[in-house]
Amino acid sequence: MKVMKTYVAEKPKLGKAIAAELAKKSPKIDSGVDYVQGADWAVCWAAGHIFEQVDPDYYIAAKFPTAKKNGKGKFVWIDEHVPIFPGTDGWPAWKIELVADKAGLFKTIKRLVKEATVVVNAGDPDAEGQLLIDEILGELGNTKPVRRVLISGFDSVTVSNGLRDERDNNTFKGLMLRALGRSHSDWLWGMNGTRAVTLQAKRSGYGGTHVPIGRVQTPLLGLIVARDLEIENFKPVDYFNLIAKLKVDAGEFLGRWKPHEGQAGLDGEGRLLDRRIADQLNAHVKGKAGQVISYDDEQKQEGPPLPFSVDKLQILASKKYGYRSDDVLKALQALYETHDLTTYPRSDCQFLPEGQFADANQVIAAVKNNLTFEGPVLAAVDDQRKSRAWNDSKVTAHHAIIPTTTKKSDLSGLSKIQRDLYDEICRRYLAQFMPPRKYRSVRATVDIGGQHFVSTGTTTLSPGWKIIYGAVASDDDESKKGDESVVLPPMSKGQSVMCHGLDIEPKKTTPPEYFTDGTLLEAMINIHKHVTDPRIKSIFEKMLSDKKGGDEEGACGLGTPATRHTFVPKLVESGMLICKEPGKGGKKKSKETIITSTDAGRAVVKALPQELSKPDMTALWETGLGGVEEGKVTIEQFMAMQAQMIVKIIATINASPLVLPDPPTVKKTTPSGAPKTPASPAGKNCPKCGSPMMKRTAAKGPFLGCSGYPGCKHTEQVVAEQIA
Numbered sequence: 001m002k003v004m005k006t007y008v009a010e011k012p013k014l015g016k017a018i019a020a021e022l023a024k025k026s027p028k029i030d031s032g033v034d035y036v037q038g039a040d041w042a043v044c045w046a047a048g049h050i051f052e053q054v055d056p057d058y059y060i061a062a063k064f065p066t067a068k069k070n071g072k073g074k075f076v077w078i079d080e081h082v083p084i085f086p087g088t089d090g091w092p093a094w095k096i097e098l099v100a101d102k103a104g105l106f107k108t109i110k111r112l113v114k115e116a117t118v119v120v121n122a123g124d125p126d127a128e129g130q131l132l133i134d135e136i137l138g139e140l141g142n143t144k145p146v147r148r149v150l151i152s153g154f155d156s157v158t159v160s161n162g163l164r165d166e167r168d169n170n171t172f173k174g175l176m177l178r179a180l181g182r183s184h185s186d187w188l189w190g191m192n193g194t195r196a197v198t199l200q201a202k203r204s205g206y207g208g209t210h211v212p213i214g215r216v217q218t219p220l221l222g223l224i225v226a227r228d229l230e231i232e233n234f235k236p237v238d239y240f241n242l243i244a245k246l247k248v249d250a251g252e253f254l255g256r257w258k259p260h261e262g263q264a265g266l267d268g269e270g271r272l273l274d275r276r277i278a279d280q281l282n283a284h285v286k287g288k289a290g291q292v293i294s295y296d297d298e299q300k301q302e303g304p305p306l307p308f309s310v311d312k313l314q315i316l317a318s319k320k321y322g323y324r325s326d327d328v329l330k331a332l333q334a335l336y337e338t339h340d341l342t343t344y345p346r347s348d349c350q351f352l353p354e355g356q357f358a359d360a361n362q363v364i365a366a367v368k369n370n371l372t373f374e375g376p377v378l379a380a381v382d383d384q385r386k387s388r389a390w391n392d393s394k395v396t397a398h399h400a401i402i403p404t405t406t407k408k409s410d411l412s413g414l415s416k417i418q419r420d421l422y423d424e425i426c427r428r429y430l431a432q433f434m435p436p437r438k439y440r441s442v443r444a445t446v447d448i449g450g451q452h453f454v455s456t457g458t459t460t461l462s463p464g465w466k467i468i469y470g471a472v473a474s475d476d477d478e479s480k481k482g483d484e485s486v487v488l489p490p491m492s493k494g495q496s497v498m499c500h501g502l503d504i505e506p507k508k509t510t511p512p513e514y515f516t517d518g519t520l521l522e523a524m525i526n527i528h529k530h531v532t533d534p535r536i537k538s539i540f541e542k543m544l545s546d547k548k549g550g551d552e553e554g555a556c557g558l559g560t561p562a563t564r565h566t567f568v569p570k571l572v573e574s575g576m577l578i579c580k581e582p583g584k585g586g587k588k589k590s591k592e593t594i595i596t597s598t599d600a601g602r603a604v605v606k607a608l609p610q611e612l613s614k615p616d617m618t619a620l621w622e623t624g625l626g627g628v629e630e631g632k633v634t635i636e637q638f639m640a641m642q643a644q645m646i647v648k649i650i651a652t653i654n655a656s657p658l659v660l661p662d663p664p665t666v667k668k669t670t671p672s673g674a675p676k677t678p679a680s681p682a683g684k685n686c687p688k689c690g691s692p693m694m695k696r697t698a699a700k701g702p703f704l705g706c707s708g709y710p711g712c713k714h715t716e717q718v719v720a721e722q723i724a
Contacts (some may be wrong), residue, residue, distance in 0.1 A: 006116035006580050007043045007149075008109055008133050010123040013344070015045035017154040018122060021163060034108045042112045050102035051135055053183070054095045056084050056191050062092040071400050079199055079654075083192040086184075095186065096135060110140055112531045117146050125150035126397035127629075130172050131179035144668075148172055154343075157355025174629040181628050181635055185621060185642045190214045193612065196650045197604070204694055207662040211604060212574045215617055216559045217567045221576055222613030223523060223530060224515055225597045225605040237362035239271040240278045241505040244285065244453040246446055247498045248292070251489030255453030256444050257281070257502070271509075278504045281451060286501035290448035295493045301438045304431035304465040306350035307400035310561045311525055313421065317565045318518030321420055322591030325517050325565035330403070331417045340406045340415065341370075342425055347398035348561045354390045362405040364433065367426045369407045377468050380434045387432040402429045427468050434465035444467050444486045448499045457488040516592035517568070524564050527557035527615045558615055569594060575663015576601035600663040606662065609652045611645070655689040657694065688713050 007022075009015035012034075019028065022043065030037040035044040048113040060067055060075045067075050075081070086094045090304035098106055115117055119142060123129030130148075146169035151162035154162060201211050212218075242257035259266055265274035272278060308316075310332065317323040323331075331378045332345035361383040368378065389400065403426050411419060440459040445452055460466075491497075513519065521722030523530060531537045559567065571577040597605075605613045625643060627633035682693040686706040693716070704716040 003040060003118060004116050005041045005118045005120055005147075006112045007041070007120040007122045008113070008136065009043065009045040010048065010132055012045045012047055012150060013154055014122060014159075015043045015158045017156075018151070018163065019043040021156065021159050031219075033109070034105050035112060037112070042115065043113050044109050045105070046104065046106055046109065046132060046136060049094040049132055050099050050106055051139065052099055053187050054097050056195075058095060059086055059091050063090055071208040077195050077199055082195045082199070083186070083188075083279070083643070083650060084195075085643055085646075088643070098139075108134070109136060113137070113140055113142055113144070116144060118147060120147045120149055120166070120715065121172075122149050122151065124397040125152055126177035127175045127182075129397060130176045131183070134169075134176045146170075147715070152397060153353040153356055153399050155353065155356045155359055156359060158353040161355060168723070169702065174488075174631055175598070177635045178625045178629040181625050181638050182621065184639060186215055187644060188639075188642055189617075192646050192650065193218070196653050197658065199607065200350075200576075200653050201660045204657045205696060206658075206660045208575055208600065208660075210574065211660070212570060213608075214567075215621070216563070217571060218608070218612045219527075219615040220524065220558060220567050221571055221597065221601055222605050222617075223527075224520070224577065224595060225602050225613075227512060227515055228597050229570050231511045231514060234267055236511075237267070237271075237273065237509045239267070239273050239507050239509065240275060241507055242272065242278060242281060243503040243505065244446070244448065245500040245503065245510060246448075246453065246455070247500065248489055248491045248495055249365045250491065253444075253455055253486065254503075255444070255455045258452045258454050259447075260450075260452065271507075274618055275504075278502070282502040282504065285448040285451055285499045288449050288499050290446055290497045290499060292444055292491050292493055292495045292497055293447045293452075293632050294443075295363050295491055295495075296441075296443045298441050299461065300439065300441050301436040303436045304387060304430060304434060305428065307352065307402050307428050307432065308425060309348050309350045309400060310346055311348060311521060311564070312350065313401060313424065314565070315518045315521055316424065317417075317421065318516060318521070318592050320591075321417070321454040322593070323420075323517075324593060325521055326569060327417060328421065329565050331415065335414075335418055335422055339408070339418070340404055341408065342396050342404060343400075343402050345401055346562045347396075347401055348388070349394070349396045349398055350400045351391045351394040352389050352397050352399045352402065354392050356399070357386060357390050359405065360433070363403050366405045366407045367403050367430060370403075370411060370427055371423060373430075373468070377430070377434075380465075380467060381430055382433050384594060385433045389432050401425055431468055435462070437464035437466050438462040444488060446497050448497070455486070455488055457486040459487055515595045517595065518592060520568070520595055524558040527618070531615060531619075533616060536619045548581055558618060571601070576604060598663060599661045603660045608657045609649055612651060675707075 004312055007018050008016070008017060016036065019031075019038075021037055022041045023036075026038040026040055028036055028038050035042060037043070057075050060081050064075075064081065067081070070076050085091050119137065121130070121133040121137070123131075123133035148167045148169040149162045149165065149173070150167075153159070182565050190213065194210055197213050198206075198210045201208075244257065245256040246253055257272075259270060259272070265272055265277040267273055310329065313332070314325045314328045316322075317328045318325065329345065332342065335342040336345050364381060364383050403422070411422070414422065436462040440461060442455075442457045442459075446455070446456045515523070528537055558564070568577060568579070572579055575598055578596055578598055580596065611617060624633060624638050628635055630637050682695045682704050684693050684704075686693055693706060696703055696705045706714040
């Protein structure tokens with residue numbers, strides 16, 4: 001029987017790369033805009049998700065056929081419809097639907113899968129990629145054998161190695177179920193949480209369209225609110241830095257005081273708060289002799305920073321240029337799709353497949369052709385030099401963002417942001433082929449009368465890769481700004497030292513900065529740094545240690561590289577956040593936009609159960625989803641746990657009024673044109689249902705209404721003093 005293999009890739013670029021490799025052994029005989037075919041093989045692709053989860057209205061229509069719709073044809077939100085639990089309690093089963101503009105792709109996939117004897121899942125080598133292709137085959141009702149290939153790059157070596165390492169797709173069922181559990185849970189929390197909170201808020205007079213709730217965006221809002229309140233409630237504290245003026249035979253130098261354990265007068269951060277102790281220490285060491293108790297003088301070298309992941313590039317672009325994360329992603333998408341100048345942009349990885357090293361000379365040639373560099377930079381580039389960036393074991397679903405081999409001498413068609421990003425990507429790539437920075441590192445510890453003072457210094461001996469940045473480090477979180485620190489005179493352990501006294505520097509503690517686009521992104525990636533619960537913190541830390549090796553720090557937190565940029569705009573649109581222009585409300589010289597919470601956003605965080613406004617849920621999910629992937633927990637058990645939590649949260653939300661100020665974008669008025677008066681507690685309970693009564697104002701004047709509306713429609717007329 002003739003074997004016909006149909007490969008279903010997640011993206012066109014990988015599909016075409018697979019086809020190019022297959023054609024080397026069995027020539028192409030046919031192709032179209034969405035497929036390539038040989039005598040015994042075919043390749044097609046999905047171009048990302050071609051199915052999406054249906055709207056809640058699908059489930060409501062099935063369970064409540066007489067439900068009322070609004071003027072836009074959508075079902076009116078009412079308590080009776082919440083919570084929505086597909087597949088349980090009379091609700092129809094989970095359903096996905098074809099994205100309208102992907103019908104052509106699905107038709108091609110359907111035809112080629114039908115012609116196949118064996119189907120190959122060529123989705124991205126991660127949980128989402130596994131689910132994406134598996135759900136397509138599920139919708140097709142495929143019963144043919146399915147194989148799996150894991151390919152993270154588009155170069156010939158990586159693709160051919162992946163094709164040779166074909167596996168049984170069934171062995172990845174746990175990975176698919178993990179992605180499915182996350183997808184269903186996100187839907188449940190977003191749809192049910194948003195409806196429950198919005199309905200309860202509107203009962204208390206909220207004038208906004210809705211209050212968005214989600215596993216990522218609500219903790220993100222909580223993070224921003226907490227930072228804003230920390231800044232506003234901050235009270236500065238005076239403290240003192242102690243710097244010793246020291247001298248050895250070869251010269252003078254400075255040493256920073258290092259308090260010993262149990263030193264009096266320190267705060268929790270090790271800062272000296274008591275001026276009297278500072279004066280006493282000065283009197284104790286001034287004019288006294290001591291000795292060098294440790295001295296290290298080493299020659300070290302520093303390799304180039306790794307190529308960019310999308311997160312790292314977004315952070316740098318925010319700090320250096322003031323670009324917003326969503327604008328960076330749009331520009332990267334254009335560099336990738338429209339101009340073919342850079343590789344896949346939505347990657348969380350900073351490493352490269354070792355097979356791509358063979359293409360390095362072509363990439364370098366393209367970069368040199370497209371950009372202008374000074375002679376010393378070009379002379380330092382050696383296409384045979386191999387940095388630590390090439391490491392198959394640390395490549396995830398996608399490799400780092402690097403330039404392509406496309407040569408385009410005229411880049412005038414690029415926008416400024418596209419040109420800036422392309423320049424940064426190219427410089428970071430070229431740095432991989434340049435020598436390390438070589439420097440001298442010195443550290444000395446001096447004892448004066450039992451008090452210790454530490455001095456450090458570095459001297460660059462050879463700038464190496466840093467010349468591509470003008471002999472200074474690139475302005476990002478991986479490389480220290482500035483090239484030099486204090487140069488210490490020669491000394492040795494045991495040598496005598498004279499202390500000429502202390503410089504006592506008065507300082508004041510400063511509040512943290514308001515979040516910017518870049519610092520908020522860093523916080524989302526490294527959310528464990530903002531968690532105080534030891535149990536939750538340990539879960540996040542385990543997630544970091546288990547991560548295969550995306551960016552250099554193994555960061556893992558709220559959201560994904562493909563979604564993190566979307567949450568702030570959504571929260572701004574719903575009136576929960578405000579983005580301020582650079583220089584307003586934060587660092588005056590910063591180019592970055594300041595992100596702060598509104599009164600509505602703060603009220604939401606204050607009113608919601610803490611389970612919704614903290615990142616703890618993500619950590620608990622990951623633990624449960626890990627059990628699903630390993631087969632220790634069934635998907636049904638995991639979803640049942642989600643349902644229990646949602647029921648509990650909704651009950652908590654409904655247990656007390658949710659009084660929110662209208663968001664800034666809402667300008668709701670009464671028919672007379674007067675501003676609408678927000679509802680407020682009336683200080684009494686409803687005589688019919690026991691729910692709190694609310695003070696409200698209608699066109700005919702003030703009244704008291706039950707907060708249990710529409711379940712309870714009890715109202716009362718009021719006199720003036722009841723509204724005062």
